[in-house]
Amino acid sequence: MPNLLAFAETRAGAIRKAGFEAVTAARACADASGGGEVHALLVGAPGIAAKADSLGEHGANVVIVTEHPAFERYNPEATAALVADRIRSGGYRVAVFSSTAQGRDLAPRVAAILDAAIVTDVIAMAIEQNDIVVTHPVDTGKLIATWAIGGSPAIIAMRPGAVLLAPSARAVRVERAEPVGDPAAVRVVTTELRMGDGATMDLGDAPVIVSGGRGLKSAENFRLVEELAAAFGNAAVGATRAVTDDGWRPHSDQIGQTGRLVSPDLYVAVGISGAIQHLAGMRTSKTIVAINKDREAPIFKVADYGIVGDVFDVVPALTAAVRAARAASA
Amino acid sequence: MKIAVCIKRVPVMDQRLPIAASGIAIDESGLKFDVNDFDLWAVEAGLQLKEKLGQGEVVIVSLGSDAVQEQIRKALSMGADRGIHLKAAAVPPDARVVARALADELKPGGFDLILFGRVAVDVSNGATGAMVAQLLGLPCVTAVSKLEIKDGRGRAQRELEGAQEMVEFPLPAVLTIDEGLNRERLPSLKGIMAAKKKPLEVKPVTLGESRITVRRLQPPPERAAGRIIGEGSAAVPELVRLLQTEAKVL
Numbered sequence: 001m002p003n004l005l006a007f008a009e010t011r012a013g014a015i016r017k018a019g020f021e022a023v024t025a026a027r028a029c030a031d032a033s034g035g036g037e038v039h040a041l042l043v044g045a046p047g048i049a050a051k052a053d054s055l056g057e058h059g060a061n062v063v064i065v066t067e068h069p070a071f072e073r074y075n076p077e078a079t080a081a082l083v084a085d086r087i088r089s090g091g092y093r094v095a096v097f098s099s100t101a102q103g104r105d106l107a108p109r110v111a112a113i114l115d116a117a118i119v120t121d122v123i124a125m126a127i128e129q130n131d132i133v134v135t136h137p138v139d140t141g142k143l144i145a146t147w148a149i150g151g152s153p154a155i156i157a158m159r160p161g162a163v164l165l166a167p168s169a170r171a172v173r174v175e176r177a178e179p180v181g182d183p184a185a186v187r188v189v190t191t192e193l194r195m196g197d198g199a200t201m202d203l204g205d206a207p208v209i210v211s212g213g214r215g216l217k218s219a220e221n222f223r224l225v226e227e228l229a230a231a232f233g234n235a236a237v238g239a240t241r242a243v244t245d246d247g248w249r250p251h252s253d254q255i256g257q258t259g260r261l262v263s264p265d266l267y268v269a270v271g272i273s274g275a276i277q278h279l280a281g282m283r284t285s286k287t288i289v290a291i292n293k294d295r296e297a298p299i300f301k302v303a304d305y306g307i308v309g310d311v312f313d314v315v316p317a318l319t320a321a322v323r324a325a326r327a328a329s330a
Numbered sequence: 331m332k333i334a335v336c337i338k339r340v341p342v343m344d345q346r347l348p349i350a351a352s353g354i355a356i357d358e359s360g361l362k363f364d365v366n367d368f369d370l371w372a373v374e375a376g377l378q379l380k381e382k383l384g385q386g387e388v389v390i391v392s393l394g395s396d397a398v399q400e401q402i403r404k405a406l407s408m409g410a411d412r413g414i415h416l417k418a419a420a421v422p423p424d425a426r427v428v429a430r431a432l433a434d435e436l437k438p439g440g441f442d443l444i445l446f447g448r449v450a451v452d453v454s455n456g457a458t459g460a461m462v463a464q465l466l467g468l469p470c471v472t473a474v475s476k477l478e479i480k481d482g483r484g485r486a487q488r489e490l491e492g493a494q495e496m497v498e499f500p501l502p503a504v505l506t507i508d509e510g511l512n513r514e515r516l517p518s519l520k521g522i523m524a525a526k527k528k529p530l531e532v533k534p535v536t537l538g539e540s541r542i543t544v545r546r547l548q549p550p551p552e553r554a555a556g557r558i559i560g561e562g563s564a565a566v567p568e569l570v571r572l573l574q575t576e577a578k579v580l
Binding site: 011073074076077080100101102104105107108109111112113115116117118119120121131133136137138139140141142143144145146147148149150151160187188189190191192193194195201202203204205207208232236241244251252254257258259260265266276277280283284286287288289290295300301302303304305306307308309310313314316317318321322325326 | 341343344347349356367368423424425426429449451452453454455456457458459460461462463464465469470471472473475488489490491492493494495496497498499500508509510541542543544545546547548549550553554555556557558559560561562563565566567569570572573574577579580
């Protein structure tokens, strides 16, 4: 019954949904292999320890908390040193991270310190005798690889949204761990975190993503997408590469082969034709809705529900209907 | 400024990728290959830094079979100065093996900057750059979308989900380049001719043992065939009903 470590990713003093997902994934993996313990590692500025209990609700047995003012923003070097030290001293079989921008930065550093094998963007994992077996989309999601990782520890980063958050409440033991060295004496320093406008959710966390393409015709018309996202109330706004290349939206909004890879519960594609580059980033969404005037657009091949029509006609009607549906059920 | 750019040969993604009879690899016969998208932006970043400073050297490094020389030549035709081909017959998907081979080559090179693409679109693991930095004991910034180098220090912007981070670091350093920093230049005819005469050193390497074994390669589960439920705003009530009762997402 091996124990697993889960890194509980935070941003601006709060645990991210992807951080809870890492704990959930570790819990499920431990339960399926005889019920080892899940230890969550929570790193932040003084005060972060108040969030420890919420990790117990998702299945952590132990929460190891490290607080230091230099962990207020993401501190890659000091965090990597700390996490590697905990994995080594705890003898964990697997360390689970989130395949977010932060997790994809942190996990390889930790793997290199430990000379461990690493797989990011994992959508499923299991312990099988001496191997950790992971499923990982390759070639922009055109193929799915199953890899067996030998040796210990294995470093895994789970794709956000690949794990369904499930309550698995237990009382947590909170332990404290000191930083390794001085977290303020690092070379790479995050001087500023610029958050989005806050009106809509983050692409990595949102259960619903409303995404726009060239069919919107101009940057100004993106307000149709924003209004639909606001109507859902739990939605983030995404965009195609054509749109971010034209500067209608920032590059961080791009969903696709060279942008974000997302798996929301609902993906609404507005005026998006469905180029391979875009499908690579969203085809694993649970439900896909497409609105496009071209009946032959490839997006309709992957859409669970397609509406052929002018986005300027359909989207405002959908926004009003979603708003009404949510008001009725509230 | 001495800049190394590590590049990877990958299949062009805009084509069908058939699975080989072995079931654990794609059948590469007849496929088109190119430099990994993100790596082209890393090459472009290196060239722009050199041009801005008016001096320096951009060295292209690539690990793989003889075929990777085609991609090294492409980077040379864009304007890089010389290439190093680390020759190995087969490269496993274990990033620590790749990072070790690259780090061994880069360590004595005296580079001020070592650039990678953020992720290779084929293996999609995105771990090599940060691992090389760690092995070399160098500062590292990943997913760079804006970059400024001045007086031996750098400032970079990193793309997060719905946010950005501003990061400062000293040189020498390792950076992985995200989309948004630039668009790569096309090689000019003159560049292509010049690239043929640029030095390309071939160094056989022995790779460490991979801890990752490929068990299977499969197409993704088929989505149910797409379904068009109607036309125009008249179809909206039906869509909302399906989202509530069938998909249960509203």
